[in-house]
Structures are given as C-alpha cells and as structure tokens.
Amino acid sequence: MPSLVGVFDTPGPVAAAAKRLKGRGFQDLEIYAPAAFPELDDVILEKPSGVRVWTLVGGLLGVVTGYSMAIWMSLDWPIVVGGKPFASIPPYTIIGFELTILFGGIATLLGLLVVGGLPYGQFGVTDKAYDKRFSAEEFGLVVECRDRDVPEVDALLRAHEAKEVNLVEA
Amino acid sequence: MTPPPAMSVAETMRHTPEPPDSQINTDLLGVMYHRPSMGYLLLLGLAVLSVTAAGGTWVYQVYLGLGIGGYTHPIFWGAYIITFVFWVGIAHAGTLISAILYLFRAKWRNAINRGAEAMTVFAVLTAAQFLGIHVGRMWKSYFILPYPNQRGLWVNFKSPLEWDTFAISTYATISIVFFFIGLIPDLAIARDRNRGWRKLVYTALALGWQGTSRQWKSHSRAVLHLSGLATPLVLSVHSVVSWDFAMSIVPGWHATIFAPYFVAGAIFSGFSMVLTFFIPLRRIYGLEAYITDYHFDNIARFILLTGWIVTYGYLSEYFIAWYSAVEPEQTSFWLRAFGPYWISTWVMLFCNCIAPQIFWFKWARTTPWILFSIATLVNIGMWFERYVIIITGLSREYEPAVWGVYTPTWAELSIFAGSFGFFSMLFLLFIKIFPVIAITEIKELAIHDKAHGGAH
Numbered sequence: 321m322p323s324l325v326g327v328f329d330t331p332g333p334v335a336a337a338a339k340r341l342k343g344r345g346f347q348d349l350e351i352y353a354p355a356a357f358p359e360l361d362d363v364i365l366e367k368p369s370g371v372r373v374w375t376l377v378g379g380l381l382g383v384v385t386g387y388s389m390a391i392w393m394s395l396d397w398p399i400v401v402g403g404k405p406f407a408s409i410p411p412y413t414i415i416g417f418e419l420t421i422l423f424g425g426i427a428t429l430l431g432l433l434v435v436g437g438l439p440y441g442q443f444g445v446t447d448k449a450y451d452k453r454f455s456a457e458e459f460g461l462v463v464e465c466r467d468r469d470v471p472e473v474d475a476l477l478r479a480h481e482a483k484e485v486n487l488v489e490a
Numbered sequence: 491m492t493p494p495p496a497m498s499v500a501e502t503m504r505h506t507p508e509p510p511d512s513q514i515n516t517d518l519l520g521v522m523y524h525r526p527s528m529g530y531l532l533l534l535g536l537a538v539l540s541v542t543a544a545g546g547t548w549v550y551q552v553y554l555g556l557g558i559g560g561y562t563h564p565i566f567w568g569a570y571i572i573t574f575v576f577w578v579g580i581a582h583a584g585t586l587i588s589a590i591l592y593l594f595r596a597k598w599r600n601a602i603n604r605g606a607e608a609m610t611v612f613a614v615l616t617a618a619q620f621l622g623i624h625v626g627r628m629w630k631s632y633f634i635l636p637y638p639n640q641r642g643l644w645v646n647f648k649s650p651l652e653w654d655t656f657a658i659s660t661y662a663t664i665s666i667v668f669f670f671i672g673l674i675p676d677l678a679i680a681r682d683r684n685r686g687w688r689k690l691v692y693t694a695l696a697l698g699w700q701g702t703s704r705q706w707k708s709h710s711r712a713v714l715h716l717s718g719l720a721t722p723l724v725l726s727v728h729s730v731v732s733w734d735f736a737m738s739i740v741p742g743w744h745a746t747i748f749a750p751y752f753v754a755g756a757i758f759s760g761f762s763m764v765l766t767f768f769i770p771l772r773r774i775y776g777l778e779a780y781i782t783d784y785h786f787d788n789i790a791r792f793i794l795l796t797g798w799i800v801t802y803g804y805l806s807e808y809f810i811a812w813y814s815a816v817e818p819e820q821t822s823f824w825l826r827a828f829g830p831y832w833i834s835t836w837v838m839l840f841c842n843c844i845a846p847q848i849f850w851f852k853w854a855r856t857t858p859w860i861l862f863s864i865a866t867l868v869n870i871g872m873w874f875e876r877y878v879i880i881i882t883g884l885s886r887e888y889e890p891a892v893w894g895v896y897t898p899t900w901a902e903l904s905i906f907a908g909s910f911g912f913f914s915m916l917f918l919l920f921i922k923i924f925p926v927i928a929i930t931e932i933k934e935l936a937i938h939d940k941a942h943g944g945a946h
Contacts, residue, residue, distance in 0.1 A: 329937075329940065330937060330940060330941035331937065331941065332941055350702055350703065351702065351703045352700055352701050352702060353701045353703070353706055354701060354930065354933050354937070355675070355701075355930040355931070355933040355934040355937060356706050356709065356710045356930070356934060357706075357934070357937075357938075358710075360703060360706070361703075361706070361707050361710065363703065364703040364704070365703060365704060365707055369707050369708050369710075369711040370708075371708050371711035371712050371715060372711065372715070375715040375719070379719075389636065390647040393636055393644035393645070393647065394644070394647060396642070396644060397642060397643055397644045399646060399648075408648065411647060411648045411653070412647055414653045414656070414657070414726075414730060415647055415652075415653070415656055417722075417726060418653075418656040418657055418660045418723075418726070419656070419660070421660055421664060421719045421720075421722070421723045421726075422656075422659075422660040422663060422664065424715075424719050425660075425663065425664040425667050425668075425716055425719050425720075426663070426667065428667075428712050428715045428716055428719070429667050429670075429671065429712070431708070431711075431712065432671060432708050432709060432711075432712040433697075435704075435708040435711075436704060436705045436707075436708035436709060436712075437704055437705070438674075438697040438698060438699070438705065439697040439698045440697065440698030440699070440700065440702075440705070441698045443693065443694075443698075444689075444690075444693050446698075446700060447700060450700050452682035452683065454700070454701055455515075455675075455678055455679045455682045455683075455701065456511055456512035456515055456679075457512040457514070457933055457936070457937060
C-alpha cells in the first residue's frame with residue numbers, strides 16, 4: 321500500500337490532522353518529530369507509556385536488594401560490637417536508597433529500549449518515509465492508505481497546513 | 491595577477507546543492523565541525539601533558555609508596571581526598587541543571603544542560619580515580635565491593651566509606667545513563683549529516699532513532715523518571731561524602747550541618763565550574779545566540795544563593811563550636827583561623843563568602859570577565875574549604891602531643907594538576923564529538939515560539 325507523507329512546520333496541525341485521520345478510520349499512522357512535544361505524545365499511542373512500570377519494578381527490586389543484601393551479609397559474617405545487633409536498619413537505609421536509584425535508573429534505560437523499540441530497524445537503514453528534514457525542524461505525518469484513498473488523505477493533510485505531501489511506495 | 495584556474499563552473503555544478511539545513515543544526519553541529527584552532531590544540535596538548543605527568547607520578551607512587559606524599563602523623567587524609575571531594579562537588583551542578591531544573595520546568599536550562607551533564611560525568615570519573623590513588627594500593631580497591639570470596643568476608647555496611655562506594659558508583663552510573671539518553675536524538679541529527687566513518691559511529695550510537703511517536707513518548711517518560719531519580723540522588727551523594735567526615739569524632743568534623751552544607755557547597759562550586767568552561771566556549775564558538783547573558787545571570791544568582799548557604803554553614807560551625815563549650819572543638823576552630831593553616835581559612839572565606847557578593851549587581855552578573863574571575867575564585871575557595879576541613883581537622887585533634895603539620899608535596903600537586911588536565915581533556919574531546927548544546931531541546935523552544943508567532 322502506498323504511504324503519504326505530509327510535511328509540517330509546527331506540531332499543532334500534525335496532531336489535529338492525525339486525530340482527523342484516525343477519526344476517519346486510518347489507523348496506520350506515524351509521526352516523525354524533531355523534538356519532544358507534549359501535544360504529540362498521545363496522538364498515536366493513547367495509552368500511557370510503559371516505561372513507568374520498568375522504573376517502578378527496578379526501584380522496588382533495588383530497595384529489596386539493598387536492604388536484604390546488607391542484612392544477609394551482616395548476619396553471614398557478624399561483627400560483634402557490644403550488645404548491638406549485627407544488622408542495623410538506619411545505616412542500611414543508605415544502601416537501600418542508593419540501590420533503589422541505581423536499579424530504577426538502569427531499569428528506566430532498559431524500559432526506554434524495550435518500550436521505545438530501540439535499537440530500531442536495520443543498521444544504517446531508515447524508514448522509507450523518513451527524511452533528514454525531520455531531524456532538522458520539520459514534522460512528518462505518514463499515512464498508509466489504499467490507492468483510492470490517496471486524494472482524500474492528500475486533501476486532508478493540505479487542509480491542515482501541510483506544506484507538501486509526498487507519495488512513498490511501500 | 492593571474493586569473494584563477496578554469497575549474498570553478500564545472501566543479502560547482504557537479505554537486506547538486508542540498509536544501510539548507512536548519513540554522514540550529516548548522517550552528518550547534520558547527521562546534522563539532524569547526525577545524526580545531528591552534529588554541530584548541532594547545533589547550534588539548536597541555537591537558538594531555540599534565541595527565542601524562544600525573545600518570546608518571548602515579549606510577550612512581552605505586553613503585554615507592556604513599557610516602558612520596560606529604561603524609562605525616564596524624565594526617566593520613568591529604569590532597570587526594572581533598573581533590574576527590576572537590577571533583578565530586580563539581581559534578582553536582584550538572585545533575586542539578588539536568589534533573590532538578592527539569593522538574594521545575596526552568597526552560598533556561600536547555601542551553602546549558604548538555605555541557606553541564608558532560609561535566610558531571612567527567613568530574614565523577616576524575617573524582618573516582620582519586621579513591622584509588624588515595625588508598626595507595628590501587629589494585630586492591632575492589633576489596634570495598636561486596637563480592638563473594640573464599641574467606642567468607644563481607645564488607646562493613648555500617649561504615650561511611652562503604653556508603654560512599656555505593657553513592658559514588660550509583661552516581662557515576664546514573665549520570666552516564668542520563669547523559670546517554672539525552673544524547674540519543676542529537677546523535678541521530680549528527681548521523682543524518684555525516685559521511686564515512688563518522689556516520690557509522692553516530693549510526694551505531696543513535697540506535698536507529700527517527701523521532702517516531704513511540705520513540706519520543708518513551709524518551710520523554712524515561713527523562714522524566716530519571717530526573718525524578720537523580721534529584722534525590724544528587725542531594726544524597728554529597729551528603730554521604732560529608733558523612734565520611736561527620737560520622738567521625740574529629741573536632742570540626744562531627745557536625746549535623748555537614749550534609750546540607752556540603753550539598754550547597756557542591757552546587758556552588760559546580761556552577762562556578764560551569765561558568766569557567768562556558769564563558770570561553772561561548773566566546774570561541776560564537777554561541778551567543780544560544781547561551782545568553784540571561785543564562786549567566788541565572789547561574790550567578792545560584793552562586794550567590796548557594797554562597798550564602800555555605801557562609802551560613804561556616805558561621806554556624808563557629809557558633810556551635812563556641813556554644814558547645816567543648817574545648818577541643820573550640821581550639822580546633824580557633825586554630826583554623828589563627829593557627830598554622832590560617833592562610834587557607836582566610837582564602838576560603840574571601841573566595842566563598844566575600845567575592846560572590848558582587849553578584850548582587852546585575853552588571854556583574856552579565857559581564858563575562860567578572861563572572862569568569864569570580865568563578866575562578868570560587869573554584870579556588872572551594873578547594874581550600876576541603877583543605878581547611880580535612881587538614882586542620884586532622885592536624886589538631888584532642889591530644890596536643892600528637893598534633894602535626896601536613897604540607898602537600900610535588901607528587902600530590904602533580905596528580906592534582908593532572909586531575910584538571912584529565913577533566914579538561916575529556917571536555918575538549920567531548921565538544922568535538924558530541925553536540926555541546928542539546929539540539930533537540932533548543933528546537934523544542936524554537937518551534938514552540940514559531941508556532942505561537944515568536945511571541946517570547
């Protein structure tokens with residue numbers, strides 16, 4: 321199926337056009353943006369990003385690891401000081417805290433890779449619809465559609481301030 | 491005069507002119523493509539030279555032992571620990587800018603966050619080496635890690651030095667992760683605009699980034715979460731470093747104010763180091779359109795604020811020493827100001843408390859040479875602050891019979907100079923390999939302005 325790529329200067333019209341297209345039943349959409357814009361965040365993927373789960377699980381794993389490692393190791397090799405307990409919670413809070421951050425941070429990186437689908441594609445090959453203008457300051461809205469829908473999509477993109485619309489063969 | 495050879499027409503027609511790239515890309519990638527000037531090469535050469543000299547000194551120290559330093563009873567924490575604390579402190583500004591100011595949505599951070607983050611990574615790497623250099627037998631440094639061994643020994647988790655190990659290694663890891671995640675979209679920009687081996691490198695590092703909605707969505711989330719994690723982390727790291735001292739019973743060290751006072755000092759010195767590097771950088775690469783006086787003004791305000799917190803820390807230390815009526819504590823503080831190390835104390839007070847007061851005036855906050863001078867003074871002052879705390883503290887403990895005087899030797903000074911060389915070397919290489927300003931974040935602002943009629 322062919323794809324149409326609308327090229328835009330600002331994110332607002334991209335979001336508006338994408339929503340209209342979705343409303344008309346075009347589900348196969350993609351946006352290329354030169355920077356992060358909150359207005360584009362939920363246009364294609366409506367659900368909240370799954371990265372949050374990764375961070376949470378990583379952090380929880382970290383805090384459990386931190387405390388249990390310090391406690392278990394203190395019990396395994398006790399340092400006898402007066403009548404004091406071998407494992408003492410207040411100083412181990414620091415270990416628990418640091419590992420929360422460490423595991424949480426690494427899990428966030430992994431989450432970015434898994435949820436964001438990185439590394440993406442084949443090495444050195446970009447999508448056909450991708451253009452280096454989209455890593456300059458322009459936006460691309462890619463719509464996959466049947467041949468007979470091309471005029472409709474083209475008109476819709478142009479109606480939303482697309483400054484040009486290109487056809488990319490799949 | 492002879493006319494130029496008749497190549498020009500045919501030669502120019504061979505290339506189809508590419509559509510012009512965005513101005514932001516051209517300007518910011520330009521720093522990387524700029525042919526290294528003589529000044530750049532000279533600085534880089536100097537940095538490499540001092541690293542080499544320090545490396546040589548270190549090898550000599552490994553051969554001969556820590557005795558080539560100025561250690562003398564009772565002072566066995568010297569210039570290496572001072573320099574370690576100094577560089578860990580420098581690191582803090584980068585995380586503050588990239589994480590805390592991100593959470594506060596302070597848009598002015600966009601121009602400086604990449605460079606400051608890079609400084610964080612390099613400063614932590616510099617600092618981490620000093621732990622190994624300080625322990626002397628560097629090849630046994632791994633003893634501090636909890637690893638299974640046939641002796642059945644585990645580390646002592648109640649020791650502040652163990653906390654420090656966890657804090658510094660977490661900080662180094664998270665800073666690198668944060669730095670890398672921020673770089674990915676910019677690496678894609680560089681990938682799209684390079685050829686040959688450079689393109690290969692950027693292609694590998696950019697991980698196939700194309701700025702799709704799925705990529706940006708998870709990227710924004712990841713940055714937000716890492717900011718949330720890095721914010722308490724940055725506050726904890728220098729607190730933990732301060733507890734290396736505060737958990738002991740050395741007069742002048744065991745104060746509860748140490749954690750906040752060290753954190754403020756870290757941010758104070760970190761922002762000064764940011765100025766020290768960004769003022770020449772802006773000048774040399776003509777980045778005035780991106781790093782404006784407004785940014786410097788804000789940094790100077792931070793220096794003024796944190797300078798006052800540090801000053802408050804000094805005053806409260808003296809007050810508590812007097813108020814406690816503990817004689818060793820009082821003696822220790824009296825000798826800080828009027829004992830054998832009086833010079834370092836007064837240098838510290840002048841550089842950290844008095845000099846930054848000029849930042850009350852707007853003209854001072856926007857005049858580069860004044861900013862640069864004050865930043866340099868603060869850097870000096872903050873090194874001396876750690877000198878005062880560590881050396882005067884240890885040299886005048888409870889028993890006058892065991893008082894001593896420590897002076898750093900050439901070996902320690904050489905390795906100290908090498909740390910500046912190492913840091914500068916990494917920074918100089920960095921500006922030629924990676925975009926020194928976060929390009930996508932600048933675009934975010936620029937496109938936002940464009941969409942709203944440039945009304946800002």
